Amino acid sequence: MQINVTINDKLVTWDVKKDEFLVDTLRSHGLLSVKKACDTSCCGLCTVWLEDKPVLSCSILSLRIHGKKITTIEGVPKEAEEFARVLTAEGAEQCGFCSPGFIMNVLAMKNELLNPSEEEIIHYLTGNLCRCTGYMGQLRAVKTYLGVL
Amino acid sequence: MFTLLDLVQPDNLAEAYQILSDKRNNTILGGCTFLKMGSKRIGTAIDLSNLKLSYIKEQAGFIEIGAMTSLREIETHKRLMECFNGVLPKSVHNIIGVQFRNSVTVGASVYSKYGFSDLITTMLALNTEVELYKSGRMPLIDFLNKPKEKDILVRLWIKVDNRKAAYLNLRNSASDFSVLNVAVSKLEDQWTVVVGARPRRAAIATSASAALSKGELSIEEIEDAAKRAAEELSFGTNMRGTANYRRALCQVLVKRGIMEVLQCK
Amino acid sequence: MKKIGMKSVGQSIRKIDGMAIATGKPVYTEDIAMNNALVVKILRSPHAFAKINSIDLSRAEKVEGVECILTYKDVPAERFTLAGQSYPEPSPYDRLILDKIVRYVGDEVAIIAAVDERTALLAMKKIKVDYEVWEPVLDFEKALGNSTVVHPEEDLSCNFDIGLHKEKNIASSFKEVVGDVEEEFRRCYEVVEDVYYPQAQAHAMMETYRAYTYLDHTGRLVVVSSTQIPFHVRRQLARALQIPSSKVRVIKPRIGGGFGGKQTSAVEGFAAIVTLKTGKPAIIIYDRKETFSCTTSRHAMRLKVKLGADQDGIIRAIDMQVLSDTGAYGEHAATVLGCVGHYTLPLYNKARAVRITGNAVYTNKMPAGAFRGYGATQGTFALESTVNKLAERLKMDPTEVRLKNISKEGETFLTGQGVLLGSSSLDRCIEKGKELIGWKEKFPRREIGQNKVRAVGMAITMQGSGIANIGTASVEIRLNDDGNFTLLSGATDMGHGCDTILTQMAAEILEIPMDNIIFVAGDTDTSPYDPGSYASSTTYVAGTATVKAAKDLKNKILEQGAKLLGVSLHEAELNGLAVRTINGDQEISLVKLAELTILGAGKLQLTSYATHGSEVSPPPYVAGFAEVEVDQETGKVELIDYVAVVDCGTVINPNLARMQAEGGIAQGIGMALYEEVHYNDLGKMETNSFMQYKIPCRKDVGKVHIAFEESFEPTGPFGAKSIGEVVANTPSPAIAHAVYNAVGVRVKHLPITPEKVFLGMQKL
Ligand SMILES: Cc1cc2nc3c(=O)[nH]c(=O)nc-3n(C[C@H](O)[C@H](O)[C@H](O)COP(=O)(O)OP(=O)(O)OC[C@H]3O[C@@H](n4cnc5c(N)ncnc54)[C@H](O)[C@@H]3O)c2cc1C
Ligand code: FES
Ligand code: FES
Secondary structure, eight states: EEEEEEEEEEEEEEOOTTTTTTTHHHHHHTTOOOOOOOOSOOOHHHHHHHHTTTEETTSSBBGGGTEEEEEEEEHHHHHHHHHHHHHHHOOOOOTTTHHHHHHHHHHHHHHHEEEEEEHHHHHTTTOOOSSOOHHHHHHHHHHHHHOOO | OEEEEEEEEESHHHHHHHHHHOOOTTTTEESSSTTGGGEEEEEEEEEEEGGOOOEEETTEEEEETTTTOBBBHHOOOOHHHGGGGGGHHHHHHTOOOHHHHOOBBHHHHHTTOTTTTTTHHHTTOOOEEEEEETTEEEEEEHHHHHOOOOOOEEEEEOOOOOOOEEEEEEEESSTOOEEEEEEEEEEETTTEEEEOOSOOEEEEOOOHHHHHHOOOOHHHHHHHHHHHHHHHHHOBBBTBBOOHHHHHHHHHHHHHHHHHHHOOO | OOTTTTTTTSSSSOOTTHHHHHHTTSOOOHHHOOTEEEEEEEEOSSSSEEEEEEEOOOHHHHHEEEEEEGGGGGSSSOOOEEEEEEOOOSSSSSSSSSSSSOOOOTEEEEEEEEESSHHHHHHHHOOOEEEOOOOOOGGGGGGGGGOOOOOOTTTOOOSSOOBBBBBGGGEEEEEEEEEHHHHHHHHHEEEEEEEEOOOOOOOOOOOEEEEEEEEETTEEEEEEEEOOOOHHHHHHHHHHHHHHHGGGEEEOOOOOOOTGGGHHHHHHHHHHHHHHHHSSOOOEEEEHHHHHHOOOOOOOOEEEEEEEOOTTOOOEEEEEEEEEEEEOOOOTTTHHHHHHTTTGGGEEEEEEOOEEEEEEEEOOOOBBBBOOTTTTHHHHHHHHHHHHHHHHTTOOOOOHHHHHBBBOTTOOOOTTTOOOOOOOOHHHHHHHHHHHHHHHHHHEEEETTEEEEEEEEEEEOOOSSSSSTTTTEEEEEOOOOOOOOEEEEEOSSSSOOHHHHHHHHHHHHHOGGGGGEEESSSSSTSOOOOOOOOOTTTIIHHHHHHHHHHHHHHHHHHHHHHHTTSOOGGHHHHHHSEEETTSSSSOOOOOHHHHHSTTTTTTOOOEEEEEEEOOOOOOOEEEEEEEEEEEEETOEEEEHHHHHEEESSSOOHHHHHHHHHHHHHHHIIIIIHHHHHHHHOSSOBBBOOOOOOOOGGGGOOEEEEEEOOOOOTTSSSOOOOOOOOTGGSSSSHHHHHHHEEEEEEEEOBBBOOOOHHHHHHHHH
């Protein structure tokens, strides 16, 4: 079936299977930043924005985004790079596999929360698992990036 | 593997219900997080997105929550943070993460009657009604006790009253299912004690609730009520805890819940 | 003037691949796989132990789009091991690609390759297997001598005598005794003992196991794999598939985490055999469930520890009895077992007698394998918990007991064959950690009201740096025609940053900016040999090789520069991308030097090689301190603070070292508090998803503080030792200790769940 979607600000028409999930659709169209690391909606690696809200692309049927707007990290290169510079300066990307989903959620948080406290930051980012870094470096990077103490 | 043959987005509930009843394996979609883990072959998937059921509003003394409202909306809704000492937002706070809660729906969470549910436990301590397309409007407790039958959960009605409430849980780790969760509320002198994730579905501890509703409460009476709750309800064992541990926890959490409610403004 | 390129070492330099991986560039195995690859799926055994009587493929093969279905009849009959170890591997050759006997729930029965995933899964459903179901042995404490023999086959073998007795289900046994242990215990003033059960922790790396394979233009098999061990994979595949290893090329792209899991080749063989049979590209990607339940984990163990000390608190005798569950196959069984004592006993060298005995047993469960910490993690939990118990009996501060007993620089230890300890700042690590956690004020406990108590606990640990006399690494560096350098290494960066570290070291020696070095690794066709990234060896072993090669090349450049400048060698120095005379009146840039040397007239490519293997494996150390808050009514433990002070020798890159430490501590915290492994009665793993197996999320780790107390390791590059593994070991014993100090409950079965603490309190 066909869907019309705005992907990273571009209107596209894609053919999707009825039971295809968004993560697979995005990857099959070359948006390879979107990673998948579980089958139970638990890891957050597949995070993209649906109408500017962070969601799990592994759990959204592609047919249901017809007429909607999707953003992946490829769609926000400037902001992503800006934060990635802070993240890498902190050494807080290790294998990097979790980074794209994490960055999408950090940017979403920046848009949604004004001057979040450390507790609010941790709460907002809890759905992004990372097995490498132990989270502390990521937290330092986010705080530096947001300019909060 | 998750499979479905067709997906429809009906324009009205009657049509949605018609399709749902057409075939045994026709299914309503929430956020798909639970559905996608199953291996059931879905015939026609029914997406309620076009029915404007994603909303929270206050009207005529009720808070109305549409079935397609996300848990994240519950978590961040201003009015819900004020009502009942903010127990509804609190109760969904620990469920996986923001992205997850942006995706999953209230309708699925209540309709599925999950034993582990934090939301049902909390709603049961409030004056909550469920509106189903076919069976109509009924108290949440009646819905929970009713045998499962194909229907559409359309919206929830929560009576806005002067109830004080508390929600507590114990989790082995922060984003895990609750080992046990508890909600306690008090409206005038009427107490309601609810215990969920036993691991069976949430239930009201009626005897404990009645005991509390007798009036002035000494610490002994509070402890006695907590003990009653632990005695009157049944508990089971699963990977996250044994029945005995849950029973002990029940007593502790119910006691703390009562104390918290007594301190509520 | 600041010299260009100086001081790469010791700086927090951003990883050379950092920006690409952080921003989601397509650099991982699946991202670069070709679209037309056949999708490979595995049909798995539903039984813990069974013999396959027959397999009916007739209906499955008819499914349109199915390319091939392979069963045990289609694979070579030569047994092998999947352990990523240098040849000859000390692990039993107990595997076939597919076997007639299946030994755990999830063991492979058939390989299905089809045009897409749906087709492969549809075909899988149509395969009919008739099993003769056998009685499994699931409890590892009952495996030894059980009537069920997990490996009844005759053709199982091993390169070494690792104490294998397959008829008794013993994959390996081990014994080391020095001195008269019983006699020393008799003389001791205080003797304590206990039994510990660390669980079969899952690696849970975010990128699951995956590989894709194809035949190149010369018909060779190319395997692109998310692996820590490209060279071992090449050798294993050659044996398993019975093809010459010259016909195999293994490429490692960026990896989404390994932690030792990818030191065992879980998936490569399945895709490779499909490509060989069909001539077509094939891809295999394990889902999370397969990753949890059909690969490897940490070895679950039972450890009995007995310690004796004199009146002054000096530990005089140590006895350890280990039972290790290796599951259905014996990958790393012997070496992990050996490391339990190897990486714990040398901590305390005042002992007069030491005994360690152990068995690794086969059971009908998922195999265990390599996992960060490699036996030291389990050993540390047991030994350190017992030392804490001893301190309490002696009424001594546990940090004091450590300071009295630990090995110091220049000393030897009983089982150490006379090797001197080259470097240690463990004493300083302990002092620093006490200060950072606030030990004086907080030890042992404080009531904080509302039924909550806070308490602190501690533990120390060591590991190795590389494998002495076995691990080697080769590095090649050359000056290119344009005056830049290429550094070729076989080290496998899995996110820990060794590509960056090695480049830093080469830049330091060659006195050039890192940008002038092209780093090439991860391809068995072009990389010099390296066993891979494991055993905490990259910085220490490959680092030393890099330093050697860079020094050699520097000399060659100087010689050539001096010649071209017409001066003697001792008048020339390398500085600012040029060879100059020391008095500064002449210089030749590297660009010019390269032009005159490599191009045209010179006919000389300046290249250097070095291979390094170390005769010692110097231990890095960590002193770990935990502060917990325990709810006395529910048993819930909250981790407030974790302090780890690390001695990894010289810190080459502080940011990357800190990240290793923070990540390792978090993994240790998961093992200590949350990561529960469950099997049902039929031997099926129930904790096979992130929904059921809870790795720590952001809210679960409290606050982790890392500090470094540098020592200088004389045998290491720039004085460096390792850091990758040692950081995983202290959380379990330190947190268990803190919980004990809080509420008087010793939890000896990991993880420390609220219910276990609660039950413990009930029994007090
Ligand atoms: C990993 C994980 C962890 C979780 N942890 C918790 C937790 O700690 N606490 C907690 O309370 N919950 C938890 N949940 C449950 C979660 O909050 C959701 O309730 C659940 O995932 C279903 O949400 P969904 O919208 O995706 O439903 P779906 O998967 O889409 O649907 C679930 C079921 O509800 C039916 N359905 C959906 N909408 C309707 C409707 N309007 N009328 C009738 N039937 C309907 C569907 O047909 C289906 O049978 C967890 C879920 C997961 C996957
Ligand atoms: S892939 Fe894990 S949450 Fe989407
Ligand atoms: S950096 Fe590897 S999972 Fe986060």
